[in-house]
Amino acid sequence: MLVKEQLIASEFNPLKSTDTISLVKKRMEEEKNYTLPIVDRTTRALIGQVNYEALLKADPDNSIADIDLDEAVKVYRGQHIFEAARLLLQYERELLPVVDEEWTMLGIIERNHVLEILPQMLNVTEPGSVITITLDRMDFSLTEVVNIMETEGARILGMTVEKSQHADQSFEISFKLDLKDISRVAAALRRYDYAAVTNSENEIFNQDLETRADELLKFIDM
Numbered sequence: 001m002l003v004k005e006q007l008i009a010s011e012f013n014p015l016k017s018t019d020t021i022s023l024v025k026k027r028m029e030e031e032k033n034y035t036l037p038i039v040d041r042t043t044r045a046l047i048g049q050v051n052y053e054a055l056l057k058a059d060p061d062n063s064i065a066d067i068d069l070d071e072a073v074k075v076y077r078g079q080h081i082f083e084a085a086r087l088l089l090q091y092e093r094e095l096l097p098v099v100d101e102e103w104t105m106l107g108i109i110e111r112n113h114v115l116e117i118l119p120q121m122l123n124v125t126e127p128g129s130v131i132t133i134t135l136d137r138m139d140f141s142l143t144e145v146v147n148i149m150e151t152e153g154a155r156i157l158g159m160t161v162e163k164s165q166h167a168d169q170s171f172e173i174s175f176k177l178d179l180k181d182i183s184r185v186a187a188a189l190r191r192y193d194y195a196a197v198t199n200s201e202n203e204i205f206n207q208d209l210e211t212r213a214d215e216l217l218k219f220i221d222m
Contacts, residue, residue, distance in 0.1 A: 003079050003109060007117075008098050010107035014039045015050065015064060022060035028052050037072050037097040038064060039105050046072050046097055046105045074099050077106055081121075085114050123157035129182045131198045132174045133189060142173070148192060152185045154178065 015024060015038040028034050034052035039045060048069030058067050074097045075084045084096055088111045095108040119125060133145065149156065158176040177185065182198055189196040 003075055003077055003081055003084055003098060007081070007109055007113065008077070008107040009110060009113075012095070012108045014044075014046075014097065014105055016041045017047070017063065017065040019064050020060070021055050021058045021062050021064070021067070024050065024064060025052065025055050025060070028055075033094050035093060037074070037105065037108075038069060044105055045103045046074060046099050048072050049097075072097060074103075075109065076100070081109075081114060081117060084109050085118060088114060121158070123176055126157050126176070126178070127180070128157055128176055128178045129180060129198060130174055130176055131182055131186060131189075131196055132172055133197075134170050134172050134195045136170050144192070145173075145189070145194065148188050148194075149175065149177065149185055152188050154182065154185050 015036050017038060018041060024036070028036065035049055037049050038047055040047050049072040050064060050067065050069055054067055054070075073087055073091050073093065075087060077098055077100050087093070087096055094111045098106045098109055100106060135142075135145075146156065155178040156175055157178055160174045162172050162174075163170075179185065186196045186198050
C-alpha cells in the first residue's frame with residue numbers, strides 16, 4: 001500500500017519560522033508530541049524540524065527562525081507505507097510529515113494509523129496458521145517454496161521476512177496460510193530439506209507422535 005491521500009491527515013498545522021519558542025513549547029506539551037515539522041510560511045515547503053530539547057536552550061521570546069533546525073524526517077507521497085513504518089519506529093516518532101516531489105508539505109501520517117493498517121495488510125486477523133522457514137541468503141528464492149505450499153492446497157494470506165538471529169547470513173520467512181491444519185505443508189517442505197517451524201497445534205501433535213514412534217522403535221530394537 002502506498003502513502004496516498006486517504007492516509008494523509010491534511011488538517012495538521014505545521015510550525016512556521018515566525019512561531020515563538022514559548023508557544024511551540026506549550027503546543028508540544030499539550031499535544032505530547034516533542035518533534036514537529038516546520039514549513040516555509042509562503043510556499044509551505046518543508047524546511048526542517050525542531051525538538052523539545054532544542055527549545056529548552058533557547059530564549060522563550062525568540063522565534064523558531066533564531067535556532068538551528070534539524071533536517072526533517074519525512075516520507076514522500078507515493079512511497080510504500082512500510083517505509084513510513086520504518087521511519088516512525090527508527091526515529092521513535094508519533095507522526096511523519098508527507099511531502100510531494102517539491103517538498104511541499106501535504107500533511108502527516110500518524111503512527112497509530114500505520115499500526116492499524118499493517119495488520120490488515122498482513123492478514124493478521126484472518127483465520128489460518130503460520131509456518132516459518134529459514135533460507136540462506138545465497139539461495140533466496142521463494143518460487144519453489146510457494147509452489148510446494150500451493151501444491152498442498154494452501155493459499156498464502158501474508159508474508160514477512162526478517163534476518164535470522166544467528167550469525168549466518170540467512171532469512172526467516174513466515175507465511176500466513178489459510179489452512180488450520182498445515183501438517184501436510186510442513187511435511188512437504190521438509191521433504192525438500194527446508195527447515196520448517198509451525199504454530200499449528202495439529203502439526204505439533206503429529207511431530208510429538210513421530211518422536212514417540214521413533215522412541216518406541218528404538219526400544220523394540222534393544
